[in-house]
Amino acid sequence: MRRALLALCLAALPATGFAQAAWPSIRADLYAARSVEPGAGLVTLSAPDRAADDRAVPMRIEARLPFGAVITRMTLVIDENPMPVSAVVDFIEPTRAAAFDFTMRLNGPSPVRAIIEADDGRLYMAETMVKTSGLGACAAPPVTNATAALATLGQMALSADAAGAPDPDRVRLSISHPSYSGLQMDQITLLYRPARFIETLEVWADETPLFTVTGSISLSENPQIAFDRPHAAQALRVRLTDTDGAVFERRFGLGAS
Numbered sequence: 001m002r003r004a005l006l007a008l009c010l011a012a013l014p015a016t017g018f019a020q021a022a023w024p025s026i027r028a029d030l031y032a033a034r035s036v037e038p039g040a041g042l043v044t045l046s047a048p049d050r051a052a053d054d055r056a057v058p059m060r061i062e063a064r065l066p067f068g069a070v071i072t073r074m075t076l077v078i079d080e081n082p083m084p085v086s087a088v089v090d091f092i093e094p095t096r097a098a099a100f101d102f103t104m105r106l107n108g109p110s111p112v113r114a115i116i117e118a119d120d121g122r123l124y125m126a127e128t129m130v131k132t133s134g135l136g137a138c139a140a141p142p143v144t145n146a147t148a149a150l151a152t153l154g155q156m157a158l159s160a161d162a163a164g165a166p167d168p169d170r171v172r173l174s175i176s177h178p179s180y181s182g183l184q185m186d187q188i189t190l191l192y193r194p195a196r197f198i199e200t201l202e203v204w205a206d207e208t209p210l211f212t213v214t215g216s217i218s219l220s221e222n223p224q225i226a227f228d229r230p231h232a233a234q235a236l237r238v239r240l241t242d243t244d245g246a247v248f249e250r251r252f253g254l255g256a257s
Contacts, residue, residue: 022084023111026079026084026085030075030085031123035122035123036115036123036124036125037122037124037125038124038125039114039115039116039124042063042064042065042116043114043115043124043125043126044060044063044114044126045061045112045113045114046128047059047060047112049129049130049131050130050132050133051130051131051133053133054105054106054133054134054140055143055220056103056221057103057105057106057130058101058102058103059076059101059104060099060100060101060226061076061099061114061126062098063097063098063099063114063116063124064097065096065097065118067096069096069119069120070094070096071091071094071095071096071116071117071118071119072091072119073090073117074089074091074098074114074115075087075088075089075113075114075115075116075117076102076112076113077113077114077115078104078110078112079110079111079112080106080107080108080111081105081106081110081138081218082138082181082183082217083216083217083218085216086216087104087213087215087219088213089211089213090211090212091210092209092210092211092212093210098228099226099228100225101172101226101227102219102223102224102225103225104218104223105138105181105219105220105221106130107132107138108134109131109132110129110132111127111128112128112130113125113126114127138183138217138218140184141185142178142180142184142193146178146186149177149178153176153177153246153248154175154177154240154242154246154248155175155176156173156176157173157174158172158236158238158252159172159174169229169230170227170228170229171227171228171229171236172224172226173225173226173238174224175198175201175222175223175224175240176222177197177221177222177240179196179197179198179215179217179219179220179222181197182194183217195243196244197216197219197242197243198219198223198240198242198243199241200212200213200215200241201213201215201225201238201241202238202239202241203227203236203238204236205229205230205236206233206234206235208230210230229254233254234253235251235254236252236254237250237251238252
């Protein structure tokens with residue numbers, strides 16, 4: 001399923017230009033003829049009007065469904081990126097409300113969309129437009145050299161999310177990973193670096209699986225992901241698998257809540 005999703009992302013390469021011409025094709029590939037409803041009052045997407053750094057653009061998705069409905073999946077789409085289906089969150093423990101922050105690459109100005117799927121199959125979308133500085137971040141050289149990137153590959157740190165204050169249960173996961181897009185040229189050899197990025201990120205609270213994030217080349221170098229952890233949880237366990245098959249796992253104690 002995850003490999004098929006990645007193949008779908010690459011197959012949905014957007015046309016050049018500034019129009020929203022890519023979305024109908026992406027939508028058809030993802031949802032066929034299913035209706036995608038406006039998400040006003042149910043889902044919000046926050047992103048800067050213009051990216052300060054195309055290589056790490058902060059984005060937040062917040063969703064809250066009415067009582068009796070729960071969220072099963074959350075999808076972040078960046079229309080004009082080479083892999084427009086940029087991050088997918090599958091909730092192992094469906095939830096009525098969820099909020100996720102991601103740092104993403106933008107290859108150029110693009111519509112950005114957050115789509116949530118409810119347990120009854122209904123789809124709700126919020127969208128915004130993000131302008132960029134013209135860096136072409138999916139092809140921009142990495143900030144960290146390859147030797148240093150490999151030395152810290154897979155390291156993770158968990159901290160309280162200052163941006164989510166005063167919510168004491170919001171945490172930010174910082175990941176050391178180069179997120180090679182396959183479009184970046186090595187400035188010494190002038191050869192393209194093979195793609196290597198985060199394929200899945202699985203998260204447990206104590207021994208209960210919470211969610212799985214399926215990534216893409218749209219995740220920034222050394223990405224950060226913020227989310228709300230269960231209030232009573234004593235520990236979070238995180239397992240990262242990248243597209244080279246490397247697996248990294250870390251357990252974070254949370255102490256008394």
